[in-house]
Amino acid sequence: MRATFTALLGLLSSVGVASAQAADTVRSGARVRVTPSTPSSVIVGELIAVRDSALVVRTQGYRGDVTIARSAVMRLEISRGTRRGESVGWGALIGTGIGGLAGFAAGEDSCGGDSWFCIKRPLGALLGGVTGLVTGSLVGLIVGSFERWRDSAVPMSLSVAPTGGGSLSVGGRISF
Numbered sequence: 001m002r003a004t005f006t007a008l009l010g011l012l013s014s015v016g017v018a019s020a021q022a023a024d025t026v027r028s029g030a031r032v033r034v035t036p037s038t039p040s041s042v043i044v045g046e047l048i049a050v051r052d053s054a055l056v057v058r059t060q061g062y063r064g065d066v067t068i069a070r071s072a073v074m075r076l077e078i079s080r081g082t083r084r085g086e087s088v089g090w091g092a093l094i095g096t097g098i099g100g101l102a103g104f105a106a107g108e109d110s111c112g113g114d115s116w117f118c119i120k121r122p123l124g125a126l127l128g129g130v131t132g133l134v135t136g137s138l139v140g141l142i143v144g145s146f147e148r149w150r151d152s153a154v155p156m157s158l159s160v161a162p163t164g165g166g167s168l169s170v171g172g173r174i175s176f
Helices: 002-015 084-106 121-144
Strands: 017-019 031-036 043-050 054-059 065-069 073-081 148-151 156-164 167-174
Touching: 031 054, 043 065, 084 121
Parallel strands: none
Antiparallel strands: 017 156, 031 043, 031 073, 043 054, 054 065, 073 148, 156 167
């Protein structure tokens, strides 16, 4: 029994630190949004440093660096950026389709002699499509300008080391 325990102890001490969750760690330089547990405002900026007890974030417009204790962090999110180009493309496509159909429906098959203004259906579809293209592109630009965020995983590690006399020391760490 003692030999089995010693062998297990040797195996665990050779492993050292086992990563329990290594996916999606936040690195220095990343754009982050920190929601503190205290009733203060959300902090958005660039992550400057990750310390054992605190995060240091350079706020937007460089109003200075803010140090937030890890115990005060209720939520940490990483910026995924914006999708302006993709949103403009979808807006243009949808706007052109809707505008073209509306322009075609609003046009006339034949123009009579007593009407002072007449747009035939193909021209109405063209004008409606161009109007929809411009309008849809602008709407897509506005919608795509919003920054998207995703929650950050909180990586943890567990270390096991022999302390002598046949006992083990187990330690854990949670970090961003």
